[in-house]
Amino acid sequence: MKQYWKSIEDLVPAEEIEQEKKSSMVLSEGKESSGNSRRDFLKYFGFGIASAAVLAGCERPVKKAIPLLIQPEEIKPGTANYYASAFYDGTEMVPILVKVRDGRPIKIEGNDLCELTGGSTSARIQASLLNLYDESRPAQPMHNDTAITWEQVDADMLKLMAEWDVSKEFVILTPTVLSPSTQKLIADFKAKYSFVVHETFDAISYSAIREAFEKSYGEALIPSYRFDKAKLVIGFNADFLGTWLQPVAFSRQYAMARKLTGGQREMMRHLQFETTMSLTGSNADERVPIAAADEAHYVSALYAALASKAGVSVPVVTIPDVVNKIAEELWSNKGASLVVSGTNDVDIQSLICGINELLQNTGTTVVVDTPVHLFKGDDKAYSALLSRMEKGKVGAAMFWNTNPLYHAPMGGQTEKALASVPVKIAVNSQQTETAQLCDYSLPTPHFLESWDDAVLIDGVYSLTQPAIRPIFKTRQAQENLMAWAGFDGKYYDYIKLYWKENVYNMSLSQGKQFETFWKTSLRDGLVVDENIQKSKVAFSGSDFGSIASAYSAPKSGNELELLMYQNVPIGDGTLANNPWLQELPDPVSRICWDNYVAVSPALAALRGWTQGDLLSINDVELPVVVQPGQARNSLAIALGYGRTNAGRVATDLGKDVYPFVAMNNGHRQYYLEEVKAVATGGTYELAATQSHHSMEGRALVRETTIAEYLKNPASGNEMHEKFNEINTSLYSEHEYNGHHWGMVIDLNSCIGCNACVVACSAENNVPVVGRNEVRRSHEMHWLRLDRYYAGDTDNPEVVRQPVMCQHCDSAPCENVCPVAATNHSSEGINQMAYNRCIGTRYCNNNCPYKVRRFNWYDYTGADTIPNNTVDPAGMTLDLKRMVLNPDVTVRAKGVIEKCSMCVQRIQDKKLTAKRDGRELEDGEIKTACQQTCPADAITFGDTNDPNSKVSKLMADARQYGLLEELHTLPSVVYLSKVRNKDKNKTLS
């Protein structure tokens, strides 16, 4: 019989409770099954009421309610607590808040105390929550496939250390360590064992930037980029809004610099040179497709063009017309421009340094004296490590959240090197390819179960604290080191001590004692020390001229080249075993669950390829996607797929192209200059969520240019006035006493990063349907980002539009539901009572926005009929169901669902105000999509309140309703897009 639950009370079956009665509050080591240990944390962490449904025939279920024996004061059943923490997966570091409800972390929000991110997150950060409940995480320490205890591990290691041959190295391979405590711990560990060597390895290499800065500034650093200070940004294959360096922070800066609300009249201009259409490129005001092989030439040309303006020695480089124009523009924005490149090539990065220096951007948009501590991995050091391994100089290697076998196979060299290391230890929270070759697997907890700290920029400290007790028998890697070195205490104590000794000072704590300071720091999640000493870095120069003259002419010919890029959902592939991310469509191609070969329309037409044709690219078979805007002879494939050991979801999804990544000039190079592409004759059906890419001349996304906008703010949106005039109704409109909720989406701010989509899925228990269902257009996302191309297919303009339920005041869907399951609330919300819905799908047919989603199958296990789930990603497993938001009904098979404007959040905040006996404040209620948006593109509020932010935005001249000519009176309103270009500045 069915057992579905909405609140935590119903979660745990009686048998388990029975077993649990016998176990103590502490996790017992002896238990084998992960299911049992899962229960423990529930009890420990304020598991308020557990109840069991025991159904006998059709009798009423007996529900058990088990209170805590001793109830901690801060934990109230059914009330969520927020804990400040920090997300860091080896790429970006973002301070977060973890929403914990009845002992379960159920949502991640950005920490709005952080200036850099302003409380926003990305799709991957939102989704990382689900990795916590990943059933394929390594669950306990293993030695050669046999389970062992942590005591045995420690005994083995102590023996190993005691009997160590000092001529050999014990290598600890980590991603860039942001944690000062961990750095100190490793140093201490090295001090204890002299043979220990710590190496840094990043999944994606940025080592060329560091080397370029070392050459030009004398220090290997990555500066703080300030997109918000720039008036003109030129990107060369840098997907800084999607994947490059710090996308959340950059997206925020980018959007702030381009906003036209709140009286801002100026807008940053962004031009992008790139090979394939990236998220960033699709947002650019103008975009130039270039072959990856020609990037160095274009950068050199730009350097040369600027050098001639700056009056320094001009290298001999043929300067394309477009570069001259850009140089002109850049020159006029001297000191307020920014040029970046995403290519891991020292020459290019050096020239970029030179260009920014010529433009006097250093100090304003390129801040070198507050470098970010990300991506410290050095590819040269990695190569050296591999050769040391091969030579047998490494006695043991510990792969601490690193997966070099997957991320840098180096043509088999890595595998060979690993084979010659006698003892290999995998220390991961996720399954990895490298771990398969390891003798020991010592799983670490998920970051939501861990203690840690981090310093992203000197003086900005963050803390990571556990929001849940470890679900599996895991132990933090730091505690491994402490145990093996014989240090006392837990890692928590170590961090605290470090903070006491190194972070804490009187001015920072405003005269408070350390314990108080520690508690406030934990509460806030981050501490900023303004008075920290900044490093002094000065430009020392480099011979840019001779670098540039090496690329005097374009290189690309008629051969096909291949670019490997990170896409927005999957990134480097570390978090690949995540159903939310796999189901998230790529913001550009809107394809999910696979990678593919992007080819240019011209090439596709020439070779007769169409979407889905299988190509063999140097023996890797992948389907074709015709990507408008792609450079003509370039192919592009996303990294992060083709995992062979990642867990249930990601294993064998797509194809792995990391093997194509080779060292060039001592840095990993993410493109191949020449590849063979042959159609195999086979086809493959991709899971695409959008199959039609043109707006068909309909005024869906309305846009204008900045010049036009400044003349007439309503330009491009003239029809709004006209529709308002002609739209009349037979009926008088309903009155909305009190609130009328509304939303404004600024299309000019939205960059299409899709973070909102995952946030919405997490908040609203949106089911994951899997590849096959997406192929059949059965995806369930409540919120989608429509993407349309306009103009020339070789270099189209791209527009995006987030579309969710528009909550129309005269909603076509409401009229047609025969059972009144959907109607209008007294607060203007188009409400949907799932339990009343009988699934005629009439509302969906009659919705002009097609935002209603039907539960085609039993995706959630909430159906009455047994054994009929369609659950390719294991989302109905008890463990993964813990991520469900107890305040939102889990929808059964056969009902329609859709965006509710996060009504549970509205209700919650209203109730808080009522209980406090005060008026609800504007901005107090935030929808999940709004809260996570790095671009602040979404504003939610009460349109009945003339002073609310949303009301003010609705008075903007750019305001219009989607399909407003239908007179559906949507409560969601869009602000038209403005492009920063005009005829005088057009590049081509």
Place this chain on the structure above:
Amino acid sequence: MIKTLSRSQTSGKLFLKFFLLFFLLFQVLNVGAKDNRGKKGAPEPDLKVGERLYYGLISMGEEANACASCHTYYTADTINWNPSALEMAVVASEMDLATFKSHLLEPSGGVREKVHANYSLSDEQLFHLHGYLKELAVDGVPEKALSINTILIFLLLGVAMAIALVDLFFTKKIPYKVIHILIILFGLSYQGKVVAHQMIDLGRSHEYMPDQPIKFSHQVHAGDNKIDCMYCHSNAEHGKSAGIPSAGLCMNCHMVVRNGTNSGQFEIAKVVDAYENNKDIEWVRIHNLPDHVYFNHSQHVNAGQLDCAECHGKVEEMHILKQENDLSMGWCLDCHKTTNVNFLGNDYYKVYEQLHKDIEAGVRDSIKAADIGANDCMKCHH
């Protein structure tokens, strides 16, 4: 009022007991036949005899009550402060025969001493009884027999109607068609009533009154001792669920109070045991809403300033807690339509400008919950 109610319930209970006894007698005979074939050698307790003793079918002495009359199988309907059969069995199974005997025949203290005084049991009988209790402790209490009367009547009426129909059209044995029609009309209306009631009760648990692991009496706590509801269910003020107090909270009083008004030490000892030995107490939830309903106590108790009794009834008069209202959607809606909102006393409601004007103008004299959207679907279904 309450007395008459309980009396009628008692008589119903009496009937049920007779029925049960009869039924069990039959069962006992059967069970005995099966379980009698013990191994030779080591003496095996005769479970049949043990069970008969427990039910008092074999005399245990003059004026000696059957075990089952005090230590009942089920506690619901009327409160019985004595330990239940299962609890007795668990205690007994942990004793050896001698201790069992001394506990049974020579108890010390209180009511037990008086009641148990008249028992005279042979050692053999004790052995059987002990054996039965041990078995019971393992197997648990047999399931309650379901009432089949309604189903039977329903089916019989169906047959009668079918016969009437056949006779009406074909056999024509009964000369007066009125009889056919009456049978069919009565049958249809009765069946309709049964079906309607069953459908209404589907997923409902009006008057639900399950056994609890501890015979906790709200009458004793909230009634006699006038403990405020919010003392134990403090979460109702600020949370979604009212919460069940932790054993730790119980111990605030029961550190001292170890002797119950009605139950002696036995029931309170369970709380103490749970608290001291880290055991969970598995209360049975009484007020259950379907999963698709969101209900927030603090909305009603704190913001709405409702009295607990409006939904939960006179809990202070209930030894065994039962569900007072059917918690149906119609019940919720009706209350929302008639309950006044503290409109002028809470600043939150300032947002309803028009309604405030209406009140000032005298167009309205009060604002009901439904007037400000309490009956919107998504207030409870999200």
Place this chain on the structure above:
Amino acid sequence: MEEKTYVSGYFPDDKDLIVAIKELQEKNVDIADVRTPFPVHGLDKVLKYRRSRLPRAGFVAGVIGCAIGFGFQAWVFTQAWPLNFGGKPFMSVPSFIPVTFELTVLFAAFALVFGFLISSKLGPGSDNIIYDEGVTDDRFQILLEVKNANGDALQESLQSVGALGVQLHEVKS
């Protein structure tokens, strides 16, 4: 129990029947019933049956159905639980027309059919006596009730107007 006696005779054609009836009426013979295989045009006028009241019953029922249909919808939308559907007013009369119409027709149809069955005492289990099974085939039968033991006279008069198979039937009712 009462006993009745009837005399029956049949004609092979409807025209013969009507002629015969008229002749019998001239002879002042009361015709108890006429049974025909199909509705003979003009027979009801010859037999001087008054117009059926069924249409009136149908009309009244239709009016009731209409009122119930409209009234119920209006009550649900304005009194029971006024819900805002797509911004329409609660009392959205055009929306009520289809259901009102259907209920009108349904009520009227039921009234007509049941009115017909009840007034004709037809229905499942109805045990009307069939005097001649040919009546539903090709015989046009006249039934005369025997009162005051005039059976023979009636038989004769029937035969005299050309009826075939004249018979006497004793019926218990």
Place this chain on the structure above:
Amino acid sequence: MYVSPVREPLISGEKSYSKVTKDIYAPMEGKPGKLWYAGLTAALIALMFGGYSIFVTVWDGIGTWGLNRTIGWGWGITNFVWWVGIGHAGTFISAILLLFRQKWRTSINRSAEAMTIIAVMCAGLFPLIHMGRLPLGFFIFPYPNTRDVWVNFNSPLLWDVFAISTYLTVSVLFWYMGLIPDIGTIRDKLVPGIKKKIYSALSFGWTGSARHWARHESMSLILAGLAAPLVLSVHTIVSFDFATSVIPGWHTTIFPPYFVSGAVFSGFAMVLTLMIITRKAINLESYITKAHLESMNKIIIATGSIVGIAYITELFIAWYSGVVYEQYAFVNRAFGPYWWAYWIMMTCNVITPQLFWFKKIRRSFAATFVISIFVNIGMWFERFVIIVTSLHRDFLPSSWSMYTPTWVEVGIYVGTFGLFFTLFFLFIRFFPVIAIAEVKSVLKTSAEKFIKKGK
């Protein structure tokens, strides 16, 4: 009654009242033929396949159908509208033609009405099984409940519930009241036994009394008067499902008349298909004659032409409206990915019936049979075009998608054919296919040669 001498006889051959009874009773006598068994078996197999498909739908979910986020209705509702349309002929023939005193209806009205009822039953199946939560389908009825929730009387789907159930009820009443005298005839033909008892009960004790006939006639006339607007209302309301929506291609004011004429068009075609087979199979050639054929085909030309005009009007209005969405929707119908469906519809519905202008064709059983099947195919595609082609590309191009049915949907459609023919085979076996009494009443005026005494 005056009969135009030019009118050709409706009933051929020498007939007496008794001969009529005998002829029509003949197929019910004795054991059914092998063909009947074979047909019934085939129908039952199709029905079982349909039943299995429905089981799969309910068990696994509507996901087993080819529908998706954009196209919420596909074959299911196409079939629903198609069957409802077919279900229009019977009541149209018996009600409207009765009011117009068309004598030729007497030979075909009985089986046409039966067909109507069965078709409406088949149609009624689809709105039920296309629900995502069939077990909760009772929510659609406004019954008093403890939730205090009623239904949404604004919803055309709810109007459908009332329209279809009223139509089915009234059609059944009308059909059965007409059947009573004929069941009486059968009853009197049978030798005493259980079968006779059953027919006796089914005949409601019919005696053929002149009083009863008088009331019967009065009732039939009023019922016909009620059924006539009802027939028109049913497809009007079905068309409201589309016409009241906002989807381009659906939101069309001409839908009611267009749907009703389309329904009569397809219903007549289906009646013809069935009658042409039936008259051959059970030797009713002399009752269903070329005269009937011609009259029916004339109505087909009329309704088919109305449908054709409606198609053209739609196109014109789409262009004339100046609304981009409307214009695109119609261009997409003709030249989009589902162009073939549109042109099948156009060919079968607009061009083929025009062949009936030729007297030879409209009096040919073979030609009529072929064309009637074409019309039915065309009318199925009309609904497919309206539903799927309009939905698959509506307002936002981002959501456009394609629809392909799965075997489950096809299976259910096949299953409704199974149901249809199972019931139809049972009908022709156990009930008179032609209204005996009504034929007798027009025998004198419409038969080729009337024999006063058959025996």
